[in-house]
Amino acid sequence: MDTTILISSIILFLPLVAFIVQIHIGRFFKREGDWLPTSAVGIGLLLSLYLFATMLGTHPTEHGAGLKPVMQEWEWIRAGSGLGLLDIRFGIYVDNLTVVMLVVVTLVSFLVHVYSMGYMHGEERYNRFFAYLGLFTFSMLGLVLSSNLLFVYIFWELVGVCSYLLIGFYIHKDSAAAAAKKAFITNRVGDLGFLIGILITVGVAGSTMFSDVFASVATGMWDNKTIHLTSGLSVSLLTFAGLLMFMGPMGKSAQFPLHVWLPDAMEGPTPVSALIHAATMVAAGVYLVGRMFPFFTGPGFFQGNFFDSPVLLSIALIGGFTAIMAATIAVAQTDIKKVLAYSTVSQLGFMMIGCGVGTFAFALFHLFTHAFFKACLFLGAGSVIHAIHSQEMCDMGGLRKKMPVTYWTFLISTCAIAGVPFLSGFYSKEGILTQALAYAFYHGHSPQWFVYALPFIFGICAAAFTAFYMFRIIWLTFHGHPRDEHKYEHAHESHFAMAMPLVVLSFLAIVSAGILPGILTGKAKSDAHEAKAAHAVSEFWFVNYISPAALVESMPAGYEWVGGKLQPRTAKEQNFLKIQESKAVAEMHHCHTQAHLPTLLASIFVASLGIFLSWLCFLGPWHSKNLVRGPLKAYHKVLVNLYYIDWFYLKTVVALTYLASKICGWFDHTVVDFLVNMWGWITVRTSDVAGKVDYYGVDGTVRMTGAVTLKLGQKSVKIQTGRVQDYIALSLMLVVLVLFVFMLLV
């Protein structure tokens, strides 16, 4: 077994073992066993960092930089043979993307474990909480390590159920129970599409393995396959499958219209919100889109053209819309965790924009940086909540003096998410927006250019709103005067277990984009510069590792990545791939250069504008004025009601399902069962009639015979007087009679 595979397996299965031990006998250990999953994840973190360092230390080659993908598979389900073969394997697949995700997951998970030791201290079911965290970590690691779609689906569902268990952790709270159910069911709706997408993919490609799926796209197995939705309307099967498969990420990453569960999921304990509903699980959708990027892009991917796919356009539009929608809602929320939840939805929208406009590398980079600063924000919010026992921002204010560590770390992360230059969020967001603008330029001549420009417009507006509402939290929570003196008095800085993760995460929020990898990859970078002339290796470190080339690195032998395009190795296989001189690549490069400066200026401008406005409104001169008036008032109402989306679902989908269940229940009870009972009733009535006929008809005849005989007997009994002489006289008469008759006859 390859060392990398071995290490990944250990990273994967340690939390599972920890979970199994912890759930059964955890509470008998010291400290209820919280150290067990924590140390399991800790070891995982160290191993992941080792892999990460290995990746960064690898010399760039013409294929890009980083690890050579390795894969190991074990048979799991096997049915049929030949064409009907169904062969599902459990596989571990490790490449750069996997390693990055491993680091994100284990790092955030470890810090959240540590944080929870402080935050959850003394809670009921403390041991179970850690067991669930362990199970979640295992599932999430499984998701990023799987080598095929079906196992991604399996772990996808498993993280869903962990999320369910943890949202509903406060089991006695009705709202938590409802939120957990809502989260799981909303995700299931998305998973339904995901599953159909997988079915279609298996149907065409015959396999769920990523490399096989990519190969099926590359070799034209999807060509000329269309699906007729209605008469006259037909789409290519690849697009259809891609859109359906995107439903999975829509559910998990809370994209419109399936975003409704995420804000409700804040019912769970705050560390859970940080780990699952901000940093890792919700990012799984983005991970999947990144991992399946060649599939979503379609055959164009293999000519280096990521910009003409209808699926990707849909992803960009959905992401953009989600980003702006959630950002606006966040402005009107007063619950600190709800604001952060909508902020997460909005940032996930950003990542989707990135994927949609063709730079999945920056989308994943945003995932990477976002995980740190958003986890830090949530944990900071948890720290505040822990201190004043309230989630409402109107109970806070002025806390910076009482909680300096929380304040400073929170501020750093807020700056990072708002896009303050030189912090990590700025790099990732800027990368996405640049590409979005380049995408708009690229399609500038198209008649529907406006549609292609929408992702950028949505994105830049969402960025402004982000700065606005994030600093709103800062002003309302940490600055100004305490709104609730009593709570303020009792507030105190959290102790080490909670403060340490905040510091680490905020440190990462500063350095994760530029400085740290810059130092780590100093040598690799200089190598990259040398390689740059011959091969397309980007300046930015992350993009070197998470490149399109790396994604399809593991494709079956016979293909290789040359000059930004996938090419068959031998002439014989050229039939499968139509090689064209791709103008798209060159043109996009041109657009990208054009877009660079405007985006840079625009994003710095909108960030400053957002921060300034929010200072103006919440701390500065306007803060005592009632801003919500006039036309804003109506809009504010819409925002407070979350654009009536939840309400709409409740009134339509939920109500309809409920109605359908009532109708079915009624139908079953009243119609189907009635028919059965009626059949029974008819049988009983028929038997009644038959019984009557039998009683009065058949048996009646029998009884009548008896009755007649009886009557005759009763009549004739009178002859019997008991007197001998009567008998003799009678017999004599009879003799005479007989003789008389005899004589008459003779």
Add this chain to the structure above:
Amino acid sequence: MNFNWLTDIGLTHYLTVSVVIFSLGIAVILAKRNAIAILMGIELLLNAACLNFVAFSHFGNGAQSGQVVAVFIIVIAAAEAAVALAIIVCVYRMFNLIAVDQIAKMKE
């Protein structure tokens, strides 16, 4: 007027006498209430039958079987009388009377 039938005694005469006796016997049996009288009526019946046998034997083909039967009948009559009288005594002891119309035990 021919009175030959008076002197020329034949079978018919015997039979006539027998019928008369038989009828008298029947009449006694039906009419009398006393059991002993009824027994006497039965004796008459037997005798009527006996007379018939003798008569037929005499005027028949000469076989003497009729006479034999007559002797049998006489014996039987004697036996019967003995038995019947015994029954009557029993009845008398039980009911203290021998009027047959008052004894209707057989009805039960």
Add this chain to the structure above:
Amino acid sequence: MLLSLAIFLPLMAALVILFIPARYKQAIKIVSLIGASLCFYVTLHVTGAFFSREPGETMDHFFDNKVEMTLSSLKVEEQNALRPILAAKNFAYPAKSVTLTEAEQKAIHGLKLDHVWQQLVEMKLASGVPQAKKMLMTEYYEWIPSFNIYYFVAVDGLSVSLVFLSALLGMLCIIYSWNIEKATKGFFSLFLLLISALMGVFLSLDFFLFYVFWEVVLLPMYFLIGIWGGPRRIYAAIKFFIYTLIGSVLMLVAMIALYYFSSPQTFNVISLMSLAPGFSHDFQWWIFLALFIGFAIKVPVFPFHTWLPDAHVEAPTPVSVILAGVLLKMGGYGFFRFNFPIAPSASQDPFFVWMLAILGVINIVYGAFCAMAQKDFKSLVAYSSISHMGYILLGMAAFTYASMQGAVLQMFNHGLSSALMFLLVGVVYERAHHRRIDDFGGIGLQMPYYTGIAMVGFFASLGLPGLNGFISEIMVFLGTYQGFSVAPNTDKMILLYIALSGIVLTAVYILWTIQRVYMGEVKNEHYKEFKDINAREAISMIPIAILCIVLGVFPKLILDVLQPSVDVIVDMMKMLGK
């Protein structure tokens, strides 16, 4: 010998119980537990044969040897007469009906060998059928010679899974029933009789014998529901009995028709498989229909399902477990064992394929909606069974290797998960003395262990990956997609999409139930006194929960057993198609 032991051990225990005076309740329970455990032990051995390198003599060899033995036990001149006739006939699968010329008939008749000839032909036919190659542990004795009825049992991957399930659930239910105090003697002897009959149903391969066991199952079930059941037990018991009997009648008609139309006349299922392809399509059509309705009532398939909720709601917990876990599988087993191999042509008839697919989808979706509407906990679980049974029909309609295996696996998995769910409902019913879902709430905090097991049971039913239900569902879906993506089935694809919505609906009603029962605020102060599960309940539930997890993670364990036997059915159909 093992199979007969498996069938008759519980029966023997029941007989022993009959001689124990009714007041020795503990002794009765112990004897029945011993009987059921021995039976389970025997089935472990039987199951073990499917994992071993040398599984033993397969049925085709058994019959070949038996033919040779029968022949050599005859006199020389009889052998000389029979051998050439036998050699002249073609017994290869699929066989045309085996008829004799007049001269041959005279020769056989002259030697008074008609019966021997009949036996020989049956065995020859049976040994040619591909399915016979997967059958182990054949036992073949004459029972009613004048009608060619045999005591004929054997086991293959299809039946062994269900035999294992019956024995396991039977044993666990007897443990669970330890607190039955009402007419203990009657309860346990009837229960053992039920286990015996179920074993017989899954093992017998003589149609007549199968029918006898099929009917014997009804009897103890009727009394178990009718005596130990809830308030409406009489209604439920009679409904169950009569409904099933209607199905049995149709099956009987099909059985007798098969007997009289086959040549030679036989009740041997394996021989019938060889002869059946020779029957006309119309005849097969009617046979399929009659058998289908007979089995569909048992499954149950919409619209024949309404006996199920009533029977479940009224039945005592252990009886519900057997009812859902094993009795429903009799129908599914019937489809696989009888419908497909005996009416191969009809089973590919577009009418039936459509019917199976549509009824499957209706079962899935309609059952889920009905489950959502239920107020009674048990009735909800009953409707969820109906929903889950739909996957079996869908898998059969698609008829690919994967979908058929998924369908068979679904039977087994549903047997586990529904059994666990009924036990779970029983536990909470014993404490709360009611089953109204809306009146529960917050039990999770009071009974953490119980809730842990409940999560396994409910999530297995929901089809969560990592638990067994998922494996069968995904196999049915993948296989069905394979089947429906090729002509002439492409227009059925929409049905698959509708069926897929079942996974959301299932999640809705399961999670809604969990929310109302286990989570939220404690609605009744009384619930705070609930004790967590005791040893009796734990012992009866934990093995099932463990199996749910193990088979969810390592499906190969059971798939390797099922695969040869299920694949051979598909192969047989394909062979006939050519």
